Amino acid sequence: MKNSSYITGNEAIVLGALAGGAETFFGYPITPATEILEGWVNASLEDKNLHFLQTEDEIAAGFAVNGAILAGKKAFTATAGVGHILMQDPISMAENERLPFVAIIAQRGGPSTGTVIYSQQEVNLASFGGNGDGLRIVYSASSVEESYTLSSKIFSTAWKYNFPTMLLTDGYIGKEKNTVDLPKLIKPYPSRKILKQDPSSPTHIRNCYGSEPEFAKVLRQNISDYKKLIPKVAECEDYKTSDVNQIIIAHGSVAQAAKFAVDMLRASGIKIGLVRPITLRPLDCHAISLKTKKANKVFIIESAFEQLARLIIYKMPEIGAKAVKVFKPAEGFTPEEIEFIVKKNRK
């Protein structure tokens, strides 16, 4: 039986994290992610097994997440914009030490205060922001309901594969209040003590190496492990793609608008569908290639300049040849706008 709730996206994230087995939260207030911190604090008042610390900054929050994870706890943070930049140092530590770091990134526009509610400009940062090669798993939520399912799933993904796992949302999704059916979720993947507390075999975890070959060996292993998880983790949704001439590729809030646009365009006889990457890192290239194969035009639409497009076209250059790229950095799209763009450019 489904459980129906009238909640915001940020409330859904807290519920999802709880369903995913989250135990500890470290964070610093920042719009539009603040309600996740507040929601977690309230949840921890009701359940003594839940812990939190509002830290002095996002750097401390991120490193405290790493400390809690090393102790074997499902810990996470939620941040945005400038906080996301500060978070790159602890995420880099986690990436290289293979810690199941979990973060919710509520995207906002530009640096400093920039704009505080919406953008899709944090795709690059979440995917490749650290010192390293971007061995991260990045999901993008497109609705309040998906904020719930994915914020649960990211804990299992992180603890199963031991790479930092981020969920991108934005202030529109986070503050949007909807009646949603909270689906029953699969049993979360368990956590484990990473520092074993075993004096006969101490764990010495480090990000310092004596030579390039010594470090290269670690990196080769990490890259190999990352490649192996791709078919198991990468996923995308396709919407009305069985008989198409054109395809829209969009993620997050833009995909939500694009879905309406697809219905409107189909009502006027245009055979178009939507492919929505649910994971941006790694991309589900197999499904995206297959669904876009027969399309004569592919619309890549995003609230950023070339961030999603670069991910797609680097992996699937054949899409680049027939792509119509539509960028509105830090501005949203309405379904009508997407309908107009498609009608104008489809020939």
Next chain:
Amino acid sequence: MKKIVTNFSMPECFNEKSKPSMFCPGCGQSISLRHLGFVIDDLGISKNLTFAIDIGCSLLSWNYYNFDIIQTHHGRSIPTAVGYKMSREKRIVIAMMGDGGGYAIGLQSLLHAAFRNSPITAIVVNNTEYSMTGGQMAPTSLPNEITSTSPEGKIAKLFGGAFHGPELVRNIANKNSFIARATVSNPIMLETILKKAINNQVSGNFSFVEILSLCPTNWKTNAKESFEFLGNMEKVYPVGEIVNSSKNKNEETDK
């Protein structure tokens, strides 16, 4: 059964696999680690200890002991230790760093851990400069001290004088925290202070120890000159427990 000690010069919790030592000859950091090891042996806590370290010369101790060690990023051994401790409340957690990690890049985390009375023990090894990078000026460099970024001596008027970390921390710390300065030239006092600091964590409080240390490599000093320089440091940075000279404003509000 008690392990038979074959090497009387090193603590029992010392990991022999960490040899050959990466520390320079005469390094005060390895002296500090050795005495910390003796204290850990004496208290019988090695099975219940987690050690977090910074980068710089402190990273050379990433496998120094026979217990779990986290080597983290610059200035971040304290927040990492705080996150760990919150999750494993019964473990004893020690965060060690250099004076750059404690007083420059990571100062905010040191202050806030003291302010919150986070039950960890933080240790800053003060050798008055950034050593791993080759001896640059630090907040702790003494006025007129020559370093690679103060080639004509540290100009206190421009860069500040000598940074008194424990005194600063005392001003913001919870009244139950233990805060002290020790020196590698007085090992008995050093061990007594480290013991008090760890016991204070066991009682549920924050503790902080600065250890005045030696860096002959970057000071470019021989053994005699190194201890002379350390003697100068001890004149500027008084050793012993740091107690509040004036009433701590925070104490009025944390009741």
